[in-house]
Amino acid sequence: MEPVSAAVSAVLPAGGSGERLGGATPKQFCGLQGRPLVSYAVRAMERVSWISDIIVVVSPENIETMKSIVEKYGHKRVTIVKGGITRHRSIFNGLKVFAENQSSNRLLQKPEVVIIHDAVRPFVEEDILLKVVMAAKEHGAAGAIRPLVSTVIASGEDGCLDHSLERARYRASEMPQAFLFDIIYQAYQQCTDHDLDYGTECLHLALKYCKTNAKLVEGTADLWKVTYKRDLYAAESIIKDSLSQQICIITDVKEAVVQAGFLLHESLKNQVKVEAISISLSKNDSHLQNIFSGECYNFLCINDKEYATEEIQQLVDMLEKSNVPLLYPVVLILVHLNISENISFSIGLEELTKIKKFAREVKKKNILVYGLLIQYKVTERTWHIGGDTNTPIKANFCLSWRQKDLSLQHPLYSQKLSKVNNFVWEMCSANRKT
Amino acid sequence: MEPVSAAVSAVLPAGGSGERLGGATPKQFCGLQGRPLVSYAVRAMERVSWISDIIVVVSPENIETMKSIVEKYGHKRVTIVKGGITRHRSIFNGLKVFAENQSSNRLLQKPEVVIIHDAVRPFVEEDILLKVVMAAKEHGAAGAIRPLVSTVIASGEDGCLDHSLERARYRASEMPQAFLFDIIYQAYQQCTDHDLDYGTECLHLALKYCKTNAKLVEGTADLWKVTYKRDLYAAESIIKDSLSQQICIITDVKEAVVQAGFLLHESLKNQVKVEAISISLSKNDSHLQNIFSGECYNFLCINDKEYATEEIQQLVDMLEKSNVPLLYPVVLILVHLNISENISFSIGLEELTKIKKFAREVKKKNILVYGLLIQYKVTERTWHIGGDTNTPIKANFCLSWRQKDLSLQHPLYSQKLSKVNNFVWEMCSANRKT
Numbered sequence: 051m052e053p054v055s056a057a058v059s060a061v062l063p064a065g066g067s068g069e070r071l072g073g074a075t076p077k078q079f080c081g082l083q084g085r086p087l088v089s090y091a092v093r094a095m096e097r098v099s100w101i102s103d104i105i106v107v108v109s110p111e112n113i114e115t116m117k118s119i120v121e122k123y124g125h126k127r128v129t130i131v132k133g134g135i136t137r138h139r140s141i142f143n144g145l146k147v148f149a150e151n152q153s154s155n156r157l158l159q160k161p162e163v164v165i166i167h168d169a170v171r172p173f174v175e176e177d178i179l180l181k182v183v184m185a186a187k188e189h190g191a192a193g194a195i196r197p198l199v200s201t202v203i204a205s206g207e208d209g210c211l212d213h214s215l216e217r218a219r220y221r222a223s224e225m226p227q228a229f230l231f232d233i234i235y236q237a238y239q240q241c242t243d244h245d246l247d248y249g250t251e252c253l254h255l256a257l258k259y260c261k262t263n264a265k266l267v268e269g270t271a272d273l274w275k276v277t278y279k280r281d282l283y284a285a286e287s288i289i290k291d292s293l294s295q296q297i298c299i300i301t302d303v304k305e306a307v308v309q310a311g312f313l314l315h316e317s318l319k320n321q322v323k324v325e326a327i328s329i330s331l332s333k334n335d336s337h338l339q340n341i342f343s344g345e346c347y348n349f350l351c352i353n354d355k356e357y358a359t360e361e362i363q364q365l366v367d368m369l370e371k372s373n374v375p376l377l378y379p380v381v382l383i384l385v386h387l388n389i390s391e392n393i394s395f396s397i398g399l400e401e402l403t404k405i406k407k408f409a410r411e412v413k414k415k416n417i418l419v420y421g422l423l424i425q426y427k428v429t430e431r432t433w434h435i436g437g438d439t440n441t442p443i444k445a446n447f448c449l450s451w452r453q454k455d456l457s458l459q460h461p462l463y464s465q466k467l468s469k470v471n472n473f474v475w476e477m478c479s480a481n482r483k484t
Numbered sequence: 485m486e487p488v489s490a491a492v493s494a495v496l497p498a499g500g501s502g503e504r505l506g507g508a509t510p511k512q513f514c515g516l517q518g519r520p521l522v523s524y525a526v527r528a529m530e531r532v533s534w535i536s537d538i539i540v541v542v543s544p545e546n547i548e549t550m551k552s553i554v555e556k557y558g559h560k561r562v563t564i565v566k567g568g569i570t571r572h573r574s575i576f577n578g579l580k581v582f583a584e585n586q587s588s589n590r591l592l593q594k595p596e597v598v599i600i601h602d603a604v605r606p607f608v609e610e611d612i613l614l615k616v617v618m619a620a621k622e623h624g625a626a627g628a629i630r631p632l633v634s635t636v637i638a639s640g641e642d643g644c645l646d647h648s649l650e651r652a653r654y655r656a657s658e659m660p661q662a663f664l665f666d667i668i669y670q671a672y673q674q675c676t677d678h679d680l681d682y683g684t685e686c687l688h689l690a691l692k693y694c695k696t697n698a699k700l701v702e703g704t705a706d707l708w709k710v711t712y713k714r715d716l717y718a719a720e721s722i723i724k725d726s727l728s729q730q731i732c733i734i735t736d737v738k739e740a741v742v743q744a745g746f747l748l749h750e751s752l753k754n755q756v757k758v759e760a761i762s763i764s765l766s767k768n769d770s771h772l773q774n775i776f777s778g779e780c781y782n783f784l785c786i787n788d789k790e791y792a793t794e795e796i797q798q799l800v801d802m803l804e805k806s807n808v809p810l811l812y813p814v815v816l817i818l819v820h821l822n823i824s825e826n827i828s829f830s831i832g833l834e835e836l837t838k839i840k841k842f843a844r845e846v847k848k849k850n851i852l853v854y855g856l857l858i859q860y861k862v863t864e865r866t867w868h869i870g871g872d873t874n875t876p877i878k879a880n881f882c883l884s885w886r887q888k889d890l891s892l893q894h895p896l897y898s899q900k901l902s903k904v905n906n907f908v909w910e911m912c913s914a915n916r917k918t
Contacts, residue, residue, distance in 0.1 A: 189644065195637065199711050200656035201685045202636050202649070203629065203700070210623065210697040214657065214688045215636070215649075222634040223648065251635040254648045263644040266637070271712050277633050278705045280718035287717030 054183055058228075059103040059161040060095050061144035064088050064116070064169030065133030077276055078108075078169040079115060082286045083378070087276060088116070089123045090172035090289075093377050095165075096127055098176045103158050105147055106169065107133040107140040124376050129158065138246045138255075141166060142238045149235055160231060163187055166252055167226040172285060173272040179226055185265035186228035191256040193227035194269035221266065224273045227252055233260045293378055297348040299326040300338070300365070307354050310385075314350070338368065347378050352385045359408075366412050375416035382412075385422045488617055492662075493537040493595040494529050495578035498522050498550070498603030499567030511710055512603040513549060516720045517812070521710060522550070523557045524606035524723075527811050529599075530561055532610045537592050539581055540603065541567040541574040558810050563592065572680045572689075575600060576672045583669055594665060597621055600686055601660040606719060607706040613660055619699035620662035625690040627661035628703030655700065658707045661686055667694045727812055731782040733760040734772070734799070741788050744819075748784070772802065781808065784817045793842075800846050809850035816846075819856045 064078045078088040088106065095104045104127050108116045116130050131147055133140035148160045163186050167174060178194055185192030198217050206212040234252060237259040245255065253264040276285055297318060301311035308328050315326040325346070329338055351365060362384060374380055384405075409419040498512045512522040522540065529538045538561050542550045547564060554562050565581055567574035582594045597620050601608060612628055619626030632651050640646040668686060671693040679689065687698040710719055731752060735745035742762050749760040759780070761772065785799060796818060808814055818839075843853040 191645075193645075195639070196634075198636065199709065200630075200658055201688075202632065202654050203657045203685075203687070204654055205629070205700050206697065208697075210699055211625075211627075211687050211691060212697070213691075214685050215654075217684065220636050220638055220649075223637045224634055250651065251637075251648050253637070253645050254635075257645060257647075263640070263642075263646070265644050266639050271714070274712075274714070275633065278708075280705070280708070280715075280722060283721035284714035284718040287721065288714060 054100045054163075054180065056162040056183070056187055057159060058101050058163045058165065058183055059105070059148065059158070060101050060165040060167060061105045061107065061141055062088070062091060062095070062167055062169045063107045063133065063137055063140045063144065064091075065107055065109040065112075065137070065140040066170070076112070077282070079112065079119075080282055082172075082282065083289055085123065085377075086119055087172055087282075087285070088169040089119050089125070090285075090377075091167065091169045091174070092120075092125050092128060093123070094172060094174045095167070095179075096125060098179055101165065101179070102127065102161065103148075104128050105131050105144040105158075107131045107144040109133045109140075124373075134246075136247050137250050138238075138241070138252075141252065142241070142246065145231075145235050145238060148231065162231060163228055164231045164234060165226050165228045166234075168275055170276040171225050171273055172276070173288065174226055175270070175272065178267065178269050178273065179228075181267045182226050182228040185267055186230060189265040190233045190260070190262040191227070191229045191253060191264035192267055193253050193264050194224045194273055195221040195266045196224050196269055196271070196273065198222055223251060223253060224269055224275070226273075227264070229256060233262055236260055289378070293347050296323040296325065296346045297350060298346045299324060299350045299352065301326070301328045301352045302354075302361070303328050304354060307352050311352050314352070347374065348381045348383075350383045350385060354386070359404075362408070366415070366417060369417055370415055378416075380417045381420070382417055383420045383422060488534045488597075488614065490596040490617070490621055491593060492535050492597045492599065492617055493539070493582065493592070494535050494599040494601060495539045495541065495575055496522070496525060496529070496601055496603045497541045497567065497571055497574045497578065498525075499541055499543040499546075499571070499574040500604070510546070511716065513546065513553075514716055516606075516716065516723055519557065519811075520553055521606055521716075521719070522603040523553050523559070524811075525601065525603045525608070526554075526559050526562060527557070528606060528608045529601070529613075530559060532613055535599065535613070536561065536595065537582075538562050539565050539578040541565045541578040543567045543574075558807075568680075570681050571684050572672075572675070572686075575686065576675070576680065579665075579669050579672060582665065596665060597662055598665045598668060599660050599662045600668075602709055604710040605659055605707055606710070607722065608660055609704070609706065612701065612703050612707065613662075615701045616660050616662040619701055620664060623699040624667045624694070624696040625661070625663045625687060625698035626701055627687045627698050628658045628707055629655040629700045630658050630703055630705070630707065632656055657685060657687060658703055658709070660707075661698070663690060667696055670694055723812070727781050730757040730759065730780045731784060732780045733758060733784045733786065735760070735762045735786045736788075736795075737762050738788060741786050745786050748786070781812050782815045782817075784819060786819045788820070793838075796842070800849070800851060803851055804849055812850075814851045815854070816851055817854045817856060 066076055066078065078091075079086045081087075082090065092104060092106065095101050104125075106116060106128055108130060110132050113130060113132060119125070120128050120130065129147065131144050134143055145164065148158055148164070163183050165179060165183065182192040182194060198220055199222075201214050201217055202220060203214040204212045229252070233256055237252075237255040240259040241249075241255060245258075249255065256262040256264060272288075274281070276282060299311045299314055299318075301307045311326050311328065315324050318324045327338065349365070349369070351362065353361060365382070369375060369380055369382070405419075405421050409421075412419055500510055500512060512525075513520045515521075516524065526538060526540065529535050538559075540550060540554075540562055542564060544566050547566060550564050553559070554564065563581065565578050568577055579598065582592055582598070597617050599613060599617065616626040616628060632654055633656075635648050635651055636654060637648040638646045663686070667690055671686075671689040674693040675683075675689060679692075683689065690696040690698060706722075708715070710716060733745045733748055733752075735741045745760050745762065749758050752758045783799070783803070785796065787795060799816070803809060803814055803816070839853075839855050843855075846853055
């Protein structure tokens with residue numbers, strides 16, 4: 051179901067010089083967790099299925115940089131357009147591509163509604179995009195607004211306070227904004243050079259030249275613009291935070307394994323949002339597909355087979371197909387339960403080599419695999435946990451212990467799972483911290 | 485020399501509920517690196533020698549919390565005052581303390597100029613405080629301003645855009661602000677209940693009731709107000725950043741030691757701002773005193789004596805007296821050079837115990853001591869570096885190696901100092917990361 055019954059495309063001006071940031075790199079190209087800011091903003095648009103084309107307007111000297119970003123992060127719906135010397139001129143260039151079909155790569159369909167968003171506002175959600183698009187369809191123009199954080203004042207010519215504005219009457223105009231394409235394009239065509247050189251606000255142009263009073267839509271705090279260095283810090287922390295917020299525990303349908311999954315769920319749920327599902331990995335489970343599309347970046351897969359290579363490969367394939375690892379690294383923790391009595395603790399050297407090789411391979415796909423072996427010998431009442439992360443990951447981890455006098459609530463798992471819990475937590479956090 | 489020839493005090497309203505932050509803890513009490521935000525703001529005021537009294541106004545339920553903060557972080561010039569239900573009422577309560585001498589603790593002198601600053605703007609510098617105070621002396625009122633980040637718009641009753649303001653004509657009104665005490669107090673005395681309940685801007689009151697047009701002073705980007713959760717992230721990153729930006733290398737005046745200090749300086753200077761000084765610690769060196777007052781938090785002390793306990797104790801005493809460890813933890817790395825041929829590598833168990841005990845003691849004073857032993861045996865061309873951080877710090881570190889074929893530029897130190905460099909870097913970073 052398409053929530054929007056209109057052709058919608060987006061223009062992202064990304065031509066700014068980032069002078070307020072105080073660095074040499076324009077802010078839209080600054081890396082957050084190694085990925086440029088503009089790529090997050092593009093991805094935020096690409097996630098929305100009803101946005102057809104995404105025009106990214108960059109200054110001439112950054113076209114090659116932008117091309118390599120599109121390639122590296124697999125952006126599919128992006129057209130790169132050469133910007134002008136001001137923000138308005140860049141947006142106008144972006145709009146022209148639709149009107150004049152001048153793009154050399156392919157023909158772009160003129161949209162009914164065009165979204166204008168900033169490359170430096172990476173956290174825009176589908177919800178607010180939908181709201182401004184629907185409002186633009188009805189009113190011709192719409193834009194997100196936020197309450198003012200500071201009082202706004204006007205200064206006199208002597209550098210002294212002339213008057214302060216009543217804060218409740220005013221709002222900060224933010225992005226995204228959306229317009230009926232014909233309205234905003236017509237407004238730009240009528241613009242004076244003064245508008246193009248000194249103005250910044252598209253809503254103002256729609257009002258001035260097309261008498262269109264934009265509908266104002268209350269946005270969330272996430273919409274703020276990365277302006278100063280502190281905003282880069284904040285954006286990076288928000289990304290790290292969201293990465294470690296959720297974990298999905300996947301088990302097959304055998305009782306012992308499901309039980310372990312349940313206990314892990316209980317023990318982890320104080321720290322993160324946990325979703326536990328029992329599935330047969332051999333079938334293409336729709337529940338799992340939903341989770342993949344729900345932006346979860348941590349997976350824990352419990353099995354009791356000896357290195358269930360096929361199942362793991364399948365999981366990796368599904369993850370890859372889901373495009374989840376395109377945006378952020380995905381952590382995949384393989385927990386192998388061994389509850390038989392006669393197998394020795396140590397993992398065979400051959401198996402270890404195999405797992406390590408596998409982990410190295412999938413790391414290239416931005417999936418970080420960790421292995422964990424849990425063995426329970428009923429006769430000795432001894433628990434072992436062996437973590438193998440001599441895999442491709444920076445964090446080193448090796449843990450094993452014996453405990454003679456366990457008073458386990460559940461004969462097999464229970465208490466010691468808090469150690470697994472810690473392991474899981476550490477692994478999920480490890481690559482966020484770097 | 486006092487830069488301000490007037491009695492100056494400050495009022496910090498800290499009564500907010502922090503609802504925009506979305507958390508249970510009001511933002512001024514949120515911890516950054518374990519220390520509440522309000523304590524940073526207070527400390528920013530306390531660093532300025534010409535500010536006499538600092539009134540912190542908190543809501544009744546937070547008075548005990550604030551008291552414990554004052555005690556824990558050793559704030560000396562703070563008077564806690566009970567706030568009102570709005571920001572203006574809280575500021576008024578703060579001002580009344582000076583006018584009515586109603587504080588039960590002690591008599592507070594009525595200042596000529598009063599600074600009003602927010603508890604949630606922790607990075608205010610002496611420079612801008614001085615500017616607003618001087619401007620207030622001349623004009624009666626003054627406040628910091630910043631350019632607007634977003635366009636400000638007025639909405640009509642239908643929720644649509646009415647008009648947008650010309651961005652260049654307007655400014656965001658920020659803190660700090662300063663007033664001749666009599667002016668702002670008189671303004672508050674004339675305030676209506678509506679002003680006290682719905683207004684937020686002191687400059688506006690001075691204009692409305694005392695016809696005083698405040699002088700507007702361009703502030704730096706640091707002055708921003710911690711409003712949303714992302715601002716807490718940003719503030720924490722800024723603090724961490726500033727902590728690891730500078731290191732001071734202290735050596736005694738012996739040639740070999742000075743030489744090592746010089747090479748370390750060369751090798752570290754790509755990563756941090758390094759200041760290297762050679763002093764005789766037995767004298768109270770004024771250069772060192774300057775560095776202590778210049779907000780350096782990392783010290784590396786090189787010596788070639790066997791555990792120069794006295795010198796180290798002296799350094800710790802100086803650090804303590806300087807109040808530097810009051811705000812942030814201080815890292816003190818002791819590097820002991822051993823260039824004699826006949827002493828074995830290992831540090832004696834007795835010495836180790838002694839150093840560990842010492843480190844445990846000074847940790848209570850917020851000084852984190854790390855030890856590093858470097859031994860060079862000319863005959864074997866062998867380097868050893870032994871790091872003892874089984875001291876009070878979380879990070880574990882132990883490093884030692886041999887290298888047979890060193891092609892040292894300098895016979896004694898040079899290349900291998902890059903390892904020391906790494907050690908230093910790790911230690912300085914370790915407690916910032918936690």
